[in-house]
Amino acid sequence: MQTNINPSSKPASQGTRDSRRHTPKADMRGLYQRAIKESFIKLNPKVAVRNPVMFIVWVGTIVTLLVTINPNLFGTVQADINQQRLLNGIITFILFFTVVFANFAEAVAEGRGKAQADSLRSTRSDTVAKKVLPDGTIVDTNSTELRRGDIIRVSAGEMIAADGDVIAGLGSVDESAITGESAPVLKQPGTDIASSVTGGTRLLSDELTVRISADPGQGFIDRMISLVEGAERSKTPNEIALTVLLAVLTQVFLIVVSTVPPFAGYIANFVSTIYGEAAANNLRTGASIAILISLLVALIPTTIGGLLSAIGIAGMDRVAQFNVVATSGRAVEACGDINTLVLDKTGTITLGNRLANEFIPVNGHSVQEVAQASLEASLFDETPEGRSIVALAEKSQATLDFNTKSAEGIEFSAKTRMSGTNLPDGRELRKGAVDAIKGFVRSRGGNVPAQLDEAFERVSRLGGTPLAVCQDNDIYGVIYLKDIVKPGLRERFDQLRRMGVKTIMLTGDNRITASVIAEEAGVDDFIAEATPEDKIDVIRNEQSQGKLVAMTGDGTNDAPALAQANVGVAMNSGTQAAKEAANMVDLDSDPTKLIDLVTIGKQLLITRGALTTFSVANDIAKYFAIIPTIFGAAGIGALNIMQLKSAQSAIVSALIYNALIIPVLIPLALKGVKFRPLTADQLLKRNILIYGLGGIIAPFIAIKLIDIILPLS
Numbered sequence: 001m002q003t004n005i006n007p008s009s010k011p012a013s014q015g016t017r018d019s020r021r022h023t024p025k026a027d028m029r030g031l032y033q034r035a036i037k038e039s040f041i042k043l044n045p046k047v048a049v050r051n052p053v054m055f056i057v058w059v060g061t062i063v064t065l066l067v068t069i070n071p072n073l074f075g076t077v078q079a080d081i082n083q084q085r086l087l088n089g090i091i092t093f094i095l096f097f098t099v100v101f102a103n104f105a106e107a108v109a110e111g112r113g114k115a116q117a118d119s120l121r122s123t124r125s126d127t128v129a130k131k132v133l134p135d136g137t138i139v140d141t142n143s144t145e146l147r148r149g150d151i152i153r154v155s156a157g158e159m160i161a162a163d164g165d166v167i168a169g170l171g172s173v174d175e176s177a178i179t180g181e182s183a184p185v186l187k188q189p190g191t192d193i194a195s196s197v198t199g200g201t202r203l204l205s206d207e208l209t210v211r212i213s214a215d216p217g218q219g220f221i222d223r224m225i226s227l228v229e230g231a232e233r234s235k236t237p238n239e240i241a242l243t244v245l246l247a248v249l250t251q252v253f254l255i256v257v258s259t260v261p262p263f264a265g266y267i268a269n270f271v272s273t274i275y276g277e278a279a280a281n282n283l284r285t286g287a288s289i290a291i292l293i294s295l296l297v298a299l300i301p302t303t304i305g306g307l308l309s310a311i312g313i314a315g316m317d318r319v320a321q322f323n324v325v326a327t328s329g330r331a332v333e334a335c336g337d338i339n340t341l342v343l344d345k346t347g348t349i350t351l352g353n354r355l356a357n358e359f360i361p362v363n364g365h366s367v368q369e370v371a372q373a374s375l376e377a378s379l380f381d382e383t384p385e386g387r388s389i390v391a392l393a394e395k396s397q398a399t400l401d402f403n404t405k406s407a408e409g410i411e412f413s414a415k416t417r418m419s420g421t422n423l424p425d426g427r428e429l430r431k432g433a434v435d436a437i438k439g440f441v442r443s444r445g446g447n448v449p450a451q452l453d454e455a456f457e458r459v460s461r462l463g464g465t466p467l468a469v470c471q472d473n474d475i476y477g478v479i480y481l482k483d484i485v486k487p488g489l490r491e492r493f494d495q496l497r498r499m500g501v502k503t504i505m506l507t508g509d510n511r512i513t514a515s516v517i518a519e520e521a522g523v524d525d526f527i528a529e530a531t532p533e534d535k536i537d538v539i540r541n542e543q544s545q546g547k548l549v550a551m552t553g554d555g556t557n558d559a560p561a562l563a564q565a566n567v568g569v570a571m572n573s574g575t576q577a578a579k580e581a582a583n584m585v586d587l588d589s590d591p592t593k594l595i596d597l598v599t600i601g602k603q604l605l606i607t608r609g610a611l612t613t614f615s616v617a618n619d620i621a622k623y624f625a626i627i628p629t630i631f632g633a634a635g636i637g638a639l640n641i642m643q644l645k646s647a648q649s650a651i652v653s654a655l656i657y658n659a660l661i662i663p664v665l666i667p668l669a670l671k672g673v674k675f676r677p678l679t680a681d682q683l684l685k686r687n688i689l690i691y692g693l694g695g696i697i698a699p700f701i702a703i704k705l706i707d708i709i710l711p712l713s
C-alpha cells in the first residue's frame with residue numbers, strides 16, 4: 001500500500017472554497033430593500049396565480065376586505081356590527097401579510113441571484129476584437145458581431161471577446177471574472193484541457209488565436225447571468241409534483257371548510273330545540289365568512305406553499321456558491337437522487353500529475369538505454385505524462401541523435417493506449433500500457449521477457465502506472481509513473497456510502513494498479529482497462545437497473561458519457577464539447593466536487609420534505625384553535641382544548657402564527673436543513689420525527705403564547 005501521501009496538499013475541494021466564490025458577497029441591506037419592494041410587486045394577480053396555495057389566500061384577503069367594508073355583504077350579521085368589522089379588518093390585515101411574507105421569501109431567494117448577475121454583468125462590456133479573415137487580414141470587429149466559427153487574435157492585456165478554442169499560440173489568462181481565482185491559467189491549443197477560453201476573461205501574456213464557439217448572447221457568462229437571474233428557471237418535476245399535491249390538498253380543505261356552514265346550521269337547529277334560539281344564533285353567526293376563510297387559510301399548506309420556490313432557488317444558489325454552474329434546477333435535484341457515482345482515476349481520485357519516477361530496464365538493457373528510448377518515444381507527447389518522461393530522461397543524460405523535424409509523432413489515444421515516435425531511419429519507438437506494448441511487439445515477431453511482468457507488477461502494486469517502452473520488437477523496460485491518491489477521499493466515499501450512493505472508479509489503467517488505488521481510496525467498485533466506449537456502457541448498465549448516475553469528466557472523449565449520465569459535471573478546464581454535453585460546469589475544475597453536489601441535491605430534497613411535513617403537521621394545532629370558535633358558544637367547548645381567551649383571540653392568534661411562520665422559516669429554507677449522511681429511509685424517519693412531531697407541538701405553544709400576549713378579549 002502506498003504511504004507516500006503528500007501531507008501538505010489538502011483535498012482539492014476543501015480549504016480554499018470561500019475565497020473562490022466567483023462573485024463578491026451581495027450587499028445584504030440592498031438585497032432586503034429590493035426584496036421588500038418585490039414582495040409587493042408580486043401581488044400582481046398574474047404573478048400570484050402561479051402559486052395556487054398563496055393565490056387562495058390572496059383571494060381570501062379580498063373577500064375579507066369586502067366584509068370589512070360591509071359585514072352584511074353575505075347576509076345579515078346578528079352580532080355587534082362594529083365588533084364584526086374590527087375582527088374582519090384584523091383578519092384581512094394578517095392574510096394580506098401572509099401573502100406578502102410568501103412573496104418576500106421568494107424575492108430574497110431570487111435577490112441573491114440577481115445581485116450575482118449584476119456583478120457578472122459588470123465584467124461584461126462590449127469589446128473590440130481583432131477578427132482574422134480567411135485571407136489573413138485583420139479587421140476590428142465588435143464582439144457582438146462575432147459568430148461561431150470566426151477566428152480572432154488576442155494580444156496580451158486584451159479581453160477575450162467571446163468563448164472559443166485556442167487554435168494557435170500560448171498564453172496565460174486571468175479567469176477571475178468567472179472563477180474568482182486570481183492565479184492565471186495557461187492556455188494552449190490541442191490538449192484536451194486548457195484549450196478553451198471564455199469570453200470576458202483577460203489574456204495576461206503573449207498572443208492567442210481563438211476559434212469562436214458561441215454566437216453573441218450564447219456565451220458562458222451570458223448563460224451564467226440568465227441562470228442566476230432565474231430567467232431560465234423552470235419548475236423541476238419534483239417541484240411540479242409537490243405543487244400539484246399542495247393544490248389538491250388546498251381543494252380538499254376548500255370542500256371541507258365549505259361543508260362547515262351547513263353542518264353548523266344543522267347543529268344549530270338541533271341546539272335551538274334544547275337551549276333555545278339565542279344559543280343557536282350564536283352558532284350560526286360563528287360561521288361567518290371571514291372566520292371560514294380564516295379556517296381555510298389556516299388549514300391549507302401555506303407554509304410550504306410560501307417557501308417552495310425559495311427552497312428551489314436557494315438550491316441553485318448553493319450550487320453557485322460552490323463555484324458550479326448548473327444548467328437547470330432539475331440537474332441540481334437530480335444530484336440528490338443519485339445512486340451511482342462514476343469517477344475516473346487519474347486526476348479525480350488521484351492528484352493526477354502522474355510523473356515519471358523511475359526507469360526499470362528489462363531484456364538486458366541498461367537504465368541509460370531505457371531513458372534514451374523513453375526520451376525518443378515521448379518527443380511529441382504533449383501530455384503531462386509525456387513531459388515528465390522527457391524531463392526524467394534528460395536528467396538521466398539522455399540526448400537525441402537525430403533531427404526531430406524529420407521524425408513523426410504518434411499521438412496517444414485512449415483506444416490504442418500507447419504513443420510514440422517514428423524515427424527518420426525507420427525505427428519505431430512506442431510506449432504505453434504494458435499489454436498494449438506486448439501486443440505491438442508480438443505483432444512484429446518479438447518476445448516478451450518474464451522480467452517485464454515482474455516490473456509491471458512491482459509498479460502496479462505501488463499504485464503507479466507502468467508504461468512499457470519498446471523499439472520495434474524489442475522491449476526496453478518500464479517507466480514508473482507515480483501518482484498519489486488525494487487525501488481525505490476515503491471519508492468522503494464513506495459518507496456517500498452512508499447516503500446510499502455507490503462509487504465506481506473507471507480507469508484505462510491496468511487491473512492491479514486499479515485495484516490498489518481503489519482499495520486505498522475506498523471506492524465500492526472499479527473497472528480497469530476501460531475504453532471510452534466502456535465508460536458509456538458502464539453508465540448505461542447502471543441506468544438499466546433503474547439507477548441514476550453522475551459522472552465527472554473533462555475530455556472530448558468524455559462528452560458522450562457526460563451526456564449519457566443523469567448528472568454530468570464538466571471541468572471548466574475541459575473542452576467545449578465536454579462542457580456542452582454536461583449539465584453542470586465546475587469552475588474550479590475539481591472532480592471531487594460531485595460529492596458536494598450530491599450533498600446539496602439531497603439537502604434540497606430533504607429541506608422540501610421537512611418543511612412540507614412541518615407545514616402539514618401545523619394544521620392540527622390551528623384546527624384546534626379555530627374550530628371551537630365556530631361551535632364553541634353552543635356548548636361544544638370540549639373541543640377548546642387549547643383554552644384560548646376568546647373566539648376572536650383564537651382565530652387571530654392562529655392566523656398570526658400562520659403568517660409569521662413563513663418569514664421565521666426563510667433562513668431554514670435558504671440554508672437548507674442540517675444534513676447528515678444517512679440513507680433515504682433513515683432520513684425519512686428522522687424527518688418525520690423532528691419536523692412532524694415538532695410541527696405538531698410548536699404551533700400549540702406559539703399560538704397559546706400569542707393568545708396570552710394579544711390584547712383581544
Ligand SMILES: Nc1ncnc2c1ncn2[C@@H]1O[C@H](COP(=O)(O)OP(=O)(O)OP(=O)(O)O)[C@@H](O)[C@H]1O
Pocket residue numbers: 344345346347381383385386412413414417418419431432433434465466467506507508509510530
Ligand atoms: N501519454 C501516454 N502515452 C502512452 N501511454 C499512455 C499515455 N497516457 C496514458 N497511457 C496509457 O494508457 C492508459 C489509459 O490512459 P487514459 O489516460 O486514457 O486513462 P483513462 O481511461 O482516462 O483513465 P484514468 O485517467 O482514470 O487513468 C494508461 O493507463 C496508460 O497505461
Ligand SMILES: [K+]
Pocket residue numbers: 297298299300301302303658
Ligand atoms: K396554513
Ligand SMILES: [Mg+2]
Pocket residue numbers: 344346
Ligand atoms: Mg483520464
